[in-house]
Amino acid sequence: MSAYFADVATLARKDLRLELRARSLVPAMLLFVVAALVVFHFALPSGSSDLAAKGMLWVAIVFTALLGLTRAFVAEREQRMLDGLLLAPCDRSAIWLAKALAMLGFLVVAELVALPAFALFFSGIDGATIAGVALADLGICAVGTVLAAMAAAGRARELLLPLLFLPLAIPIVVGGVGAGVADEPARYLGFLALYDGVFAIISWASFEYVVTE
């Protein structure tokens, strides 16, 4: 088990190092999420409710994550690096877990800017919303990474990923918005945690089949 997590750490560190060198993903995600919130700020009529604004936050988060996921396997695809990783004797699910953790890190960085920006443009953020965002991030990265790997192997990858990801993100949006606006957020947070658990297990178990030609 310790060897498994050592492989995950090695691979995740590699992804972070690649991003530090290339700086292609996080700046794009930051720019996108801030630009989206600015657009929503002007798009919502003045006097709109906080409920509508919370919905906009989730639209921004889901599409920012999608932007990141679209480029999650760029190096592996363009340089055929997935072959190199598949040849290595590590468990193939370690590749998924490492990539999902790296994506989680990038998404959290984007949200560290997005949430204060949302508070500035719209309304304050409560603890339930932050908990919802944190739980949603886990689900987004677990499901999104396996779908990104699937899309990377196909030809129409830019088209395929949103088509696969957005329907599976609907429960995340439902849970996230619910946690932010309901009087009893625990039910929605529990739903998000259940989604995370179920889809993390499915993604972990299916990754090997997704990347095997």
Next chain:
Amino acid sequence: MIEARKLGRTYGTKHVIRDLDLDVGRGDFLLLTGPNGSGKTTLLRLIAGLLVPTAGELDVRAPRERIGFLGHEPLVYRELTAIENLDLYGRLYRVPERRERIGMLLERFDLWEARNQRADSFSRGMLQRLALCRALLHEPELLVLDEPFSALDEDGAALLDRELGELRPRATFVVSTHDPDRLEPLSSQRLAFA
């Protein structure tokens, strides 16, 4: 070490390999020849475990950590340095005394001076030499090499000749080439694709 019976692989409706029987014993050197698109690369990818057969059976009696693969792509991250790339693979393959082994290979393949340069600054020949370092890093017992001399200049090719000669008694080889004369002295079997 490698046994194939009625092996087949299709891409869509196209049969790239059909009904192939193959026996490669431990210590053998199988040379694959044939024109582009004849199925050499597909067979090598099947043996390396990068593809699964669509028909027949393939038994490769070497664990993944004992297979060294060199394909058309160097399989190194261009944004990482030579040493970072080899360190990544060294960790994943759990190479003992990793740093010493990496240093020794970089010196042997004349890349020591370029060890801290990013791979995207390398020439095609340097990338091929780095790819060879990667393929040999974990001292594989089965070497699967797809046109290993491509992109190498005369010095690089001579270096590879020497390496293959040294490794020949210790490993099993499956090698595709467009220059069979160069490898003929090492080979024990030859499979010509049409």
